[in-house]
Each structure stands twice: as structure tokens, then as C-alpha cells.
Amino acid sequence: MNVPGLSLLNRVSWRKVGIFAGGMLLFILALELMKSGARGLAPFIRETLTVTNPVNGLGFGWLFAYGVMSGSPVAAASLTFFDAGAVDATTAFAMITGSRLGASLIVLVLGMIYVLRGHEKVASLTTGLLSLIVTATIYIPALPIGLALLSSGFLSRTNLDPNNGVASFIDVIYGPPVALAERLLPHWMIFLAGLGVVIVAFNLFDRALPELKLTQSAFDSIPRLLYRPAVTFALGLGITMLTMSVSVSLGLLVPLSVRGYVRRENLVPYIMGCNISTFVDTLVAGLLLRNPVAAGIVLAEMASIVIVSAIVLLFFFRPYERAVLRFAAWLTRAQDRTLIFFGLLLVIPLALLVVR
Amino acid sequence: MRILIATDNSPAANHAVRFAALLARPAAAHVTLLGVGWPHPDPAWGSRLEALAHELYADSACQVEVKVRHGDSEQQILAETQEHPYDLVVVGSQRPGGLRRWVTGTASGLARSLGQRLNTSLLVVREDRQQIRRVLICTSGEESGERDARAGGLVAALVGAEVVVLHVMSQVALTPDARIEYLEQDADQLMASEAREGVHFRRVMDILEEVGVPEGRRRARVRHGLVLDEIKREASEGDYDLLVIGAHQIPEDRSWRELRAMLQENLADEILEEIPRPVLVVRATGAGAWSIRPPTQAAKPDSGD
Numbered sequence: 298m299n300v301p302g303l304s305l306l307n308r309v310s311w312r313k314v315g316i317f318a319g320g321m322l323l324f325i326l327a328l329e330l331m332k333s334g335a336r337g338l339a340p341f342i343r344e345t346l347t348v349t350n351p352v353n354g355l356g357f358g359w360l361f362a363y364g365v366m367s368g369s370p371v372a373a374a375s376l377t378f379f380d381a382g383a384v385d386a387t388t389a390f391a392m393i394t395g396s397r398l399g400a401s402l403i404v405l406v407l408g409m410i411y412v413l414r415g416h417e418k419v420a421s422l423t424t425g426l427l428s429l430i431v432t433a434t435i436y437i438p439a440l441p442i443g444l445a446l447l448s449s450g451f452l453s454r455t456n457l458d459p460n461n462g463v464a465s466f467i468d469v470i471y472g473p474p475v476a477l478a479e480r481l482l483p484h485w486m487i488f489l490a491g492l493g494v495v496i497v498a499f500n501l502f503d504r505a506l507p508e509l510k511l512t513q514s515a516f517d518s519i520p521r522l523l524y525r526p527a528v529t530f531a532l533g534l535g536i537t538m539l540t541m542s543v544s545v546s547l548g549l550l551v552p553l554s555v556r557g558y559v560r561r562e563n564l565v566p567y568i569m570g571c572n573i574s575t576f577v578d579t580l581v582a583g584l585l586l587r588n589p590v591a592a593g594i595v596l597a598e599m600a601s602i603v604i605v606s607a608i609v610l611l612f613f614f615r616p617y618e619r620a621v622l623r624f625a626a627w628l629t630r631a632q633d634r635t636l637i638f639f640g641l642l643l644v645i646p647l648a649l650l651v652v653r
Numbered sequence: 654m655r656i657l658i659a660t661d662n663s664p665a666a667n668h669a670v671r672f673a674a675l676l677a678r679p680a681a682a683h684v685t686l687l688g689v690g691w692p693h694p695d696p697a698w699g700s701r702l703e704a705l706a707h708e709l710y711a712d713s714a715c716q717v718e719v720k721v722r723h724g725d726s727e728q729q730i731l732a733e734t735q736e737h738p739y740d741l742v743v744v745g746s747q748r749p750g751g752l753r754r755w756v757t758g759t760a761s762g763l764a765r766s767l768g769q770r771l772n773t774s775l776l777v778v779r780e781d782r783q784q785i786r787r788v789l790i791c792t793s794g795e796e797s798g799e800r801d802a803r804a805g806g807l808v809a810a811l812v813g814a815e816v817v818v819l820h821v822m823s824q825v826a827l828t829p830d831a832r833i834e835y836l837e838q839d840a841d842q843l844m845a846s847e848a849r850e851g852v853h854f855r856r857v858m859d860i861l862e863e864v865g866v867p868e869g870r871r872r873a874r875v876r877h878g879l880v881l882d883e884i885k886r887e888a889s890e891g892d893y894d895l896l897v898i899g900a901h902q903i904p905e906d907r908s909w910r911e912l913r914a915m916l917q918e919n920l921a922d923e924i925l926e927e928i929p930r931p932v933l934v935v936r937a938t939g940a941g942a943w944s945i946r947p948p949t950q951a952a953k954p955d956s957g958d
Contacts, residue, residue, distance in 0.1 A: 528915075556835075559827050560880075
């Protein structure tokens, strides 16, 4: 007998569900460890690294993302710094923006490795460059809007803290191991342990994603069509709600195209959409910290990016798209330009970190 | 071949009437000259059209019929195409002035609306062109591009025009492992390869030969960048007299039609909007039945005089 409910259950990959659940448990553990470690790191952040304002926060988050080769762990860490009182809300906000800018460079560095291995430069770098340019050109104008939203206090008034049930669950399950770590390890080591665990958790989330095998299928012509910008924007937004990572969402497009191509017209709005929902994991982190202002910081980040993206999409998408593509082409046309650009991507965050 | 030429006596419509004659005469087409846009009957309008038909077709093998329909132009053209089968509809497109252009865009609402609603191929003329020397066929690289190339090739063969088949490579590689070698190649390199675009170009060149465009008067071209931008650039740099593009096919199912209109870009619409050249929008239902052949086998260029 064929029972529809049972056949659906059979199709669910329980292994992946288990991996996701494991990732979630580790994610909460990581947040608790980082939160505890960050309390002791406040003097180091404020006095040694002199991260005292949003500009420093932007540079710090940017460089920190280079260090861990990913943006999401840094964004989560930024919230724990805020929760521990090491940085204020505006600095944490800028730190999260910096983490995403740093994460965009990672895709580009991977492209550069392929160039060094002898692949064609333009083709290898284009997607990474576009991702970085789109992120920078949307996030940087969004910064003052987000800071204004934060200063208005509007978002921190939103009651986003989880119910007591979740809070007591976290305390019961994670309280003893974190207390043990506090007794045995110095604060900086607890923070690093938390950072390591959060990286493992994000790897597990990536592995929990379903595998797409759509090559040579009925969907074969889909990637070759030209879609309205709002459509691919919404697609990027929706897919990244699940993947939580821009690079993973870009990677998900690969199996759709036999040759691994995507149309420029479709790519730019797709990245714009991904850039909003990539904060979902940070929002979850904000909620799990049980600090409404932390969740408000992430909401301000998302709201400001939605505002800038909407303005671009509604009023000057075509000129914006042309400018982004022209700049990417200009950068890859000469080797010295590409190298100077890479150099600037190291110098700028360093300069931001030391600005007083 | 049956051609419906609609005119409201505007300057753009007059350009369209004369431009259509460049095709209709060598094709010995069955031409219907349709007067539209007059809300009330006007006997002088019919006789003016008769005189125009005589001037353009008296010394040709075309069969010409003059009709006048009153009421909204778009509705009347659509009604005419529903009542009688046509292979091609020709209209002029007046550039709206001032505030109206800012609100509605540069192409006339009639041309854009017909482009979306007609079930047959549409030729939109915005400016005066005395002859057809160069034809630009824009192909998506898909199978439908072969249909568009056949239609454009038939027109070019009729008038002895040179044909350039353009494909815009707007793709970028998602990963460095993708087949990146094809992304920066020119048309000759692609045609020498097994790339999908190369295979398509070879097929299109065969089609052009088959319809009577000789070697030396046909070539393939690839541009890299955004599709609309590159077509605009090629159209202006190459000084083409006619652009040929494919239209979205109109699905029978209304909800599917609306869904697709919501999801997909309508490139034909944008080209009509942004490129001030005569544009032939090819639709399969009409173009599939296209049989534009001169009455005598030799496809001699028509001088138009």
C-alpha cells in the first residue's frame, strides 16, 4: 500500500537532518563559549586593538573575516563582543558589515588561486569580483542608514528574545560545560574554542544542504534565460535563507548549468538578494544570545541593506549593473590593476582599524 | 506572403509604408494597406491610401488591397489579423515627445503592445530607411534562433542584403572549473569548436545558404557583455537597416503567459524601446509559414524605384 505521508518521510534524508541538528547544537555551544570568552577579552579589544568606534569595528570585522576565511563566524563573534560589553551597538554593527566584506574577498582569493594555477584570469575572477563589488557598493551606503536605525532605538524596542523555555533549555544543557570551561581555561582560549566550534557548526550546515543534480534535465534551459532583476533578486534572497552563505548560494547555481555558466544579467541581482538573507544565521545568533539589542543590530543591518537594494532595483538598476560590470572588467584587464586592488583590500581594513 | 501594413498617416507610419514596400515588391506579396486611427469615416482617407498604393505598387507583381477601419488602432489591427491570416504586420512607431516619452518610454505604445499581443511576426519602423543593405540577426543561440535566422535570411536574400548574425555572450563562469575557454572566444574560434554557440552558428550559416544568402554576404559575430547593451552597440556601429529578433512565443494558457511575462525579461520589448532602427520581431506561428520567395527563382535585389 502506498501511503503518501510515508513516501514523503522516506524521501527525507535523515542523515542530513541529523547533521543539521548536530550543527545547531554546536552553534549554540559556540555562542555560549564565545559569549563567556568575550567577557574577558573586552580590555584586549578596546585597549590593545583599540576598537573603539564603528570605523575601527568595520576594519576589525573585515580583517577578522580574512583570518577565519569566513564571514558568519565573525558576525556571530561580533554579537558576543557586544553582549559581553566589549563593543557598543554601532561598533558591533560595523563589525558585522566588515565581516561580510572580508568574506567576499575569500571567493575572490579562490579565483586568484585558480589564476595562479594557469586558468584564464578574467573568467576565473569575474564571479568573485562581482560578488565583492556588489557587496561593497550596497553595504557601504547601507552603513549610515543602519547606524541611524540603531540610534533611533526603533529596532531595539522590538521584542525578539526567545521564550523562557528556550532560555532555560540553553542554560540546562550548555551551562555545565561552559562553567567547566570557565574554571579550566583562560578567557581568550574559551573564545577561540567557541570560534572553532562555530566554524565546525557552519561546515555542518553546509553539509546538511540537499544535493542538486539537475544537469541534462528538463530544467536545462532555465539558466540560459534572462529573468527580470526582481525575480533573480528574490531567488537569491530565498535560497540564501536556507544556505545562509552567499558563496554556497552561488555554488548551488552550478549544477543548474551544464557548463557552469550564469548570465551576467541574472547574477548581479541574485548576489544582491543573497546579501540580505545571508544575515539569517547572525539573526539566529542574536536571538540565541537572549539579548534583544543584539537581534536589533542584525535587523538594522538587514533593513538598511533592504532599503539600499530596493532603491537600486527600483530606480537605477541598469546603470548600477553596467557600472559594476565595467569596473570588474577594468580591474581584470591589466595585471597591475588586479594586484593593486588586492593590495588595497588589505590596506583599507588596516587603515580603518587604526583610525581615531 | 501576406503583409498587413497599418498606417494612421503619421510620419512614422509613412516611413513604415515605404519601408514595407522594399520587402513586399520583390516578394510579390499580397499587401493589405490598412488605414487606422480615424475615429469617424472619412472618404478622403480611403482615396489617399489608394493613391499611395498605386504609387508604391503599380509597377510590381504585388496584389494590393486597401482597407480602412475606424476605432482604436490597436484593436482594429488585432481584429484584422484575427479575421484574415497574415505572415507579417508592419507598423510605424512614433517617438513620443516630452513628458509622454518620460512616462511611456521612447517606443510607441502601439508597437510595444502589438509586440506582446500579435500572434504573427511584426515589423516596426521608427525612421526613414530608403533601402535594406545590411541586416542584423540577433540570436539567442537556442533552437528558436534558427527560426529567426531563417526569417531574417529570407528577407536579406530577397533584397540582396548583407547579413550579420550576432550572438551576445553574457555568461560568466560560476566556478573556475567551468568551461571557461568558450567565454572569451570570437565567432570564428567558436565555429571551429564544439561549443554550443559554435554548433548553432554553423547551423545558422547553413540555413542562410539554404535561403539564398551567398557566402561573402553572411558572417557570424560574437560580442561579450550585457545582451541589450551589446545589441545596441552593434546596431549603431554597424549602421544596419534592419534588425531581426525573436519574440517570446505566446502560450495558449493565459495564466502561464502572465507568469512568464512576470518572470522573464522581454528583450524584444526593450529593443523596440531603445534601438531606433526598423526591427522585425519574428514569431513562430507566422514565420513558420513564411514563404517569401520572389515569383521568379532568382532573388534579384529590388531597386525600389
